[in-house]
Amino acid sequence: MSSSDRFERPIGRSPTTYAPPPAPVGARFSVCQEITVLWGDIDALGHVNNTRYFGWLEETRLAYLRLIGLDLSTGAPQKPVLASTSLDFLRPVFWPDTVRVEGKTTRLGRTSLTMDYRVTSTSQQAVVATGSAVVVLLAPSTNRPAPIPDVIREAIRRLDPDARDTL
């Protein structure tokens, strides 16, 4: 079922739900960040603005990149950049609340990897968004894709052994 289909038929579980809650059976994530929803994250529609979710994903992505030992400082030999990202918004998020953002690598290539994310609202006790992102490592001197170093690759394998290999 595509994300657009989801909205093409009546859904009636709850007045505060605009999509059926997904069933995250068997989901296992390797990194998790707790993030406070700020009042300023709320937009004119009264719920958290979509742009803020991408900041939450980024926070969890950076935590993951630190966890696998990637050097994030300015002079590092590789620079991780975002090649693409997407999100399905399942339920609105309100203030005050905290969200739990989980992530894991689901694909590991030669110079890039794909991460999947799940955002859960503490006050709603429900998954509010799911998404993914493709990260590519660049060599700062050339801005061309650079191979993921072996030590980093092994750290990813240990954390996320189920990641699909596209080397």
Next chain:
Amino acid sequence: MSSSDRFERPIGRSPTTYAPPPAPVGARFSVCQEITVLWGDIDALGHVNNTRYFGWLEETRLAYLRLIGLDLSTGAPQKPVLASTSLDFLRPVFWPDTVRVEGKTTRLGRTSLTMDYRVTSTSQQAVVATGSAVVVLLAPSTNRPAPIPDVIREAIRRLDPDARDTL
């Protein structure tokens, strides 16, 4: 070619390019916003942070929704919400610059529509990102998907006659 494949082979056009520029042959968009890149949009990596692109898409989406006559005020009979969105980042954007964000409807359903977007940097004279978004109309009283009113549907048809119909 998926966005991840794009980074799995060497690309050598230019030191400031990390992806081949796409060829937007025949592309025609029905709405366009010029947006100033702010210094504060730049993150620690020295280019515009990914979250800002989604704000640019939102701006163009809202301009489009106004153009088709959708009432965006608080008491309106329908409330447009974002169901999903995605972006491919093709080139980094720097400061100072202005971006041109174009959009059009590519799919028109009963209660939702899909828009495609293209972001062009003025200083680079190149497409820097492409993306899409699914917007669903909700009835504020129930928060359930509400049919797109006929007058709105006709306005979309006039602006974007090529939109695929999934009614």
Next chain:
Amino acid sequence: MSSSDRFERPIGRSPTTYAPPPAPVGARFSVCQEITVLWGDIDALGHVNNTRYFGWLEETRLAYLRLIGLDLSTGAPQKPVLASTSLDFLRPVFWPDTVRVEGKTTRLGRTSLTMDYRVTSTSQQAVVATGSAVVVLLAPSTNRPAPIPDVIREAIRRLDPDARDTL
């Protein structure tokens, strides 16, 4: 000593300090929020962008307004708006970190109040910014200043008995 004078003489405590740490002797605050610094809060200079501090103050202000029983919903009889605000940036904040933002009312007028704030970095164990804000209550129907209701005024008095009265 004005905030500009502070920078007109050499300060040598530490290479990561660009201002002498203030001595918050006797400071007592009535509300406190712990907020996570996000990677996306960092700007091109490598430290948290100034605009984010104002979001932190806002978060603490809103927590305070809830604490004193002010109705923050859309149809409330009074709407709190920010009349003015200021900040002294004492030390840069880096990622990752969490900040503790404390606030209290220091002046209580007929339709407005002044709050003082103190921002402390957990990882630096130091005050990184101090600031203040003037909040005015407006009647939503007229957008004119509205008297602070007695029950709210009493709640402020209980929390912050030292607030200067400018009724």
Next chain:
Amino acid sequence: MSSSDRFERPIGRSPTTYAPPPAPVGARFSVCQEITVLWGDIDALGHVNNTRYFGWLEETRLAYLRLIGLDLSTGAPQKPVLASTSLDFLRPVFWPDTVRVEGKTTRLGRTSLTMDYRVTSTSQQAVVATGSAVVVLLAPSTNRPAPIPDVIREAIRRLDPDARDTL
């Protein structure tokens, strides 16, 4: 008249005004930026969030620093940082709109300067905020205040001959 006093007496000019419009007689600014208000700048109260104004000031400040010839690149011999800033919010700003943000140096010290700002709404044809900021130059190697180079000082003098000298 302090910004808090302004709200302590009835003001009745207009239902959309919550403060008397200031009279900017004789004001002359040396730099000006036009900035688009984005829909995402609007917060839950329906007007532009206070944090965004500080981004507007920053944009104008950076434009000014470029204008006087300050090197803003990473390896530059001086790094401008914000020591303090303040704003008076005179009228709310709505979407859609563009704002004009003007700035000038009003004080020129040995290692720091003070800029004043004025924000004008195009659609309201009114000043919506006034503010100021203290910028200090740091030597990146020591993070201590560094003297403003003579060539920069002279450029400021030419642009803003009325700036008070606190050398």
